[in-house]
Amino acid sequence: MTCFYRxxxxxxxxxxxxxxxxxxxxxxxxxxxxxxxxxLLIDDDTDDQLFFTDAVxxxxxxxxxxxAGHGLExxxxxQSGSLPDVIFLDLNMPIMNGFDFLEKFRExxxxxxxxxxxxxxxxxxxxxxxxxxxGAQAFLTKPSSMQELHSSLERLLNFDFSEISQxxxxx
Amino acid sequence: MILIVDDRPENIFALKSILERHQFExxxxxxxxxxxxxxxxxxxxxxxxxxxMPDMDGFEVAExxxxxxKSKDTPIIFLSAISKEKxxxxxxxxxxxxxxxxxxxxxxxxxxxxxxxxxxxEQKAELKRIQQSLLRExxxxxQAEAExxxxxxxxxxxVEERTLELLKKNRELxxxxxxxxxxxxxxxxxxxxxxxxxxxxxxxxxxxYFTDNEAAKNDFNRIIKASERMSTLIRDLLDFSRISIPSRxxxxxxxxxxxxxxxxxxxxxxxxxxxxxxxxxPTIEAVPSQMRQVFQNLISxxxxxxxxxxxxxxxxxxxxxxxxxxxxPASEQGKYCRVIFTDNGxxxxxxxxxxxxxxxxxxxxxxxxxxxxxxxxxxxxSIEKHNGIITARSQxxxxxxxxxxxxxKQEQLKQEIA
Numbered sequence: 258m259t260c261f262y263r264x265x266x267x268x269x270x271x272x273x274x275x276x277x278x279x280x281x282x283x284x285x286x287x288x289x290x291x292x293x294x295x296x297l298l299i300d301d302d303t304d305d306q307l308f309f310t311d312a313v314x315x316x317x318x319x320x321x322x323x324x325a326g327h328g329l330e331x332x333x334x335x336q337s338g339s340l341p342d343v344i345f346l347d348l349n350m351p352i353m354n355g356f357d358f359l360e361k362f363r364e365x366x367x368x369x370x371x372x373x374x375x376x377x378x379x380x381x382x383x384x385x386x387x388x389x390x391x392g393a394q395a396f397l398t399k400p401s402s403m404q405e406l407h408s409s410l411e412r413l414l415n416f417d418f419s420e421i422s423q424x425x426x427x428x
Numbered sequence: 429m430i431l432i433v434d435d436r437p438e439n440i441f442a443l444k445s446i447l448e449r450h451q452f453e454x455x456x457x458x459x460x461x462x463x464x465x466x467x468x469x470x471x472x473x474x475x476x477x478x479x480x481m482p483d484m485d486g487f488e489v490a491e492x493x494x495x496x497x498k499s500k501d502t503p504i505i506f507l508s509a510i511s512k513e514k515x516x517x518x519x520x521x522x523x524x525x526x527x528x529x530x531x532x533x534x535x536x537x538x539x540x541x542x543x544x545x546x547x548x549x550e551q552k553a554e555l556k557r558i559q560q561s562l563l564r565e566x567x568x569x570x571q572a573e574a575e576x577x578x579x580x581x582x583x584x585x586x587v588e589e590r591t592l593e594l595l596k597k598n599r600e601l602x603x604x605x606x607x608x609x610x611x612x613x614x615x616x617x618x619x620x621x622x623x624x625x626x627x628x629x630x631x632x633x634x635x636x637y638f639t640d641n642e643a644a645k646n647d648f649n650r651i652i653k654a655s656e657r658m659s660t661l662i663r664d665l666l667d668f669s670r671i672s673i674p675s676r677x678x679x680x681x682x683x684x685x686x687x688x689x690x691x692x693x694x695x696x697x698x699x700x701x702x703x704x705x706x707x708x709x710p711t712i713e714a715v716p717s718q719m720r721q722v723f724q725n726l727i728s729x730x731x732x733x734x735x736x737x738x739x740x741x742x743x744x745x746x747x748x749x750x751x752x753x754x755x756x757p758a759s760e761q762g763k764y765c766r767v768i769f770t771d772n773g774x775x776x777x778x779x780x781x782x783x784x785x786x787x788x789x790x791x792x793x794x795x796x797x798x799x800x801x802x803x804x805x806x807x808x809x810s811i812e813k814h815n816g817i818i819t820a821r822s823q824x825x826x827x828x829x830x831x832x833x834x835x836x837k838q839e840q841l842k843q844e845i846a
Contacts, residue, residue, distance in 0.1 A: 304625050304628075304629070308628055308632065311632065311636075378620070378621065378624070382717065399624065400628075401623075401624045401627040401628055401631075401655075401656075401659065402627060402628060402631045402652075403628060403631045403632045403635060404631065404635075406628075
């Protein structure tokens with residue numbers, strides 16, 4: 258049995274009186290991100306890149322978003338430039354996928370302190386477990402609304418312990 | 429016909445008249461030789477044979493008559509003098525067709541003997557006829573048996589052929605089913621992505637470029653709502669197609685799962701003011717994700733199909749039973765866990781009990797209640813995969829009770845089946 262922590266917060270309902278949305282992601286460990294100035298996004302999907310950078314821009318236009326199209330490109334960027342404060346990592350990518358990236362990533366001592374958040378279409382627990390085993394810190398399933406994405410990112414980037422709403426067990 | 433054999437014509441005449449007066453047909457012979465000739469050419473019911481004849485001894489004649497197959501069963505009455513008695517006995521003639529009468533012949537006694545011998549002869553003939561017909565019948569019966577055996581064998585052969593055919597068809601169906609499921613999985617999986625993009629981009633455009641345009645935002649919202657319905661349908665289809673994938677049974681604390689599901693719908697609970705109560709649920713061998721799905725479906729349905737103006741009340745309880753029967757009596761150490769799930773919602777007419785568990789079958793016709801109609805089908809498929817049973821009792825507007833029977837241990841069942 259694996260322990261994940263579910264972070265849940267109610268968003269404000271929109272003017273139409275629809276049911277408020279819940280924004281959820283899973284945290285594997287408590288890793289406080291004090292401030293985020295630089296993000297590396299590793300994702301091959303150009304639409305998702307757009308959504309992501311847009312949402313981050315709304316939260317804090319000062320954050321620098323670097324983009325890599327697959328795992329190998331991600332590794333190269335880490336080797337060449339300055340380290341990001343957090344990496345957002347997709348799983349399904351050509352050339353080198355997210356899991357393979359993680360295997361290579363954790364071999365490097367210099368990168369140990371950079372938290373990795375999985376940013377994937379998957380909602381499957383087996384993927385979450387595998388990501389956790391490979392050293393990821395959190396798992397965010399790509400939502401279908403900008404509101405949800407905004408909310409999740411906001412909290413991930415300024416993680417607040419008090420927001421832990423429940424410890425749940427996933428098999 | 430009776431044959432009288434005597435060398436003295438006057439004796440023949442006397443016997444003949446007695447017999448003919450009593451309606452017997454009579455033939456005569458005056459010597460052993462003549463008698464034999466006549467026997468060869470005719471069949472007689474009885475021969476009256478004088479023992480004292482010049483050329484041939486009556487016994488010799490009798491021997492020859494009996495030796496001949498055609499006449500071997502003919503009864504013979506010897507006309508003898510008393511002194512010949514002992515000879516008659518010692519010669520030991522076979523088959524009861526022998527008698528004697530002494531000279532001078534008493535007509536009454538003669539008649540008695542003739543009649544009884546005659547009857548005996550007739551009876552023998554009748555017996556023989558019956559025997560023949562019985563033998564014939566046995567033959568036909570034997571033949572019929574043989575034919576039956578042959579057609580039986582043919583039948584068995586056909587049955588074997590059909591069974592092989594059925595097995596083959598079964599394998600083909602299994603293959604095609606598995607292909608269809610893969611197909612459904614791939615389609616659902618690949619349809620999810622574009623829908624997500626549609627929803628997210630629409631949301632983005634709406635909020636980014638039409639922030640103050642309520643009318644536009646409303647229209648965009650409709651796109652999003654329609655896409656959400658599509659997304660839910662695809663998700664349900666995906667879930668349905670996933671259930672058949674082989675998965676491992678493991679220790680599953682139902683209590684924890686139901687608690688989490690309740691927590692997940694916290695929103696809806698608050699909005700509707702619903703009250704959910706549950707007793708402690710046990711740990712059973714199951715596929716956790718599928719159990720979660722089942723309870724998610726049931727709770728979500730109960731929160732959705734509510735009577736307007738009525739606070740939804742859901743209660744979940746359980747006991748154990750020894751048999752795989754919904755109505756079995758409770759038993760503390762039972763092999764099966766029986767979960768009873770009751771709500772006070774709109775209920776349904778029990779004549780549609782089978783329908784509600786079928787894919788895409790929805791009972792409400794006016795679209796007042798949203799849904800894809802797959803939820804219960806998914807629940808049923810999951811429960812059946814766990815070798816369990818699910819059914820429901822209900823009355824329109826009076827709420828519904830779902831009863832689920834699940835084996836506590838899965839391995840044990842496998843052993844029992846083996």
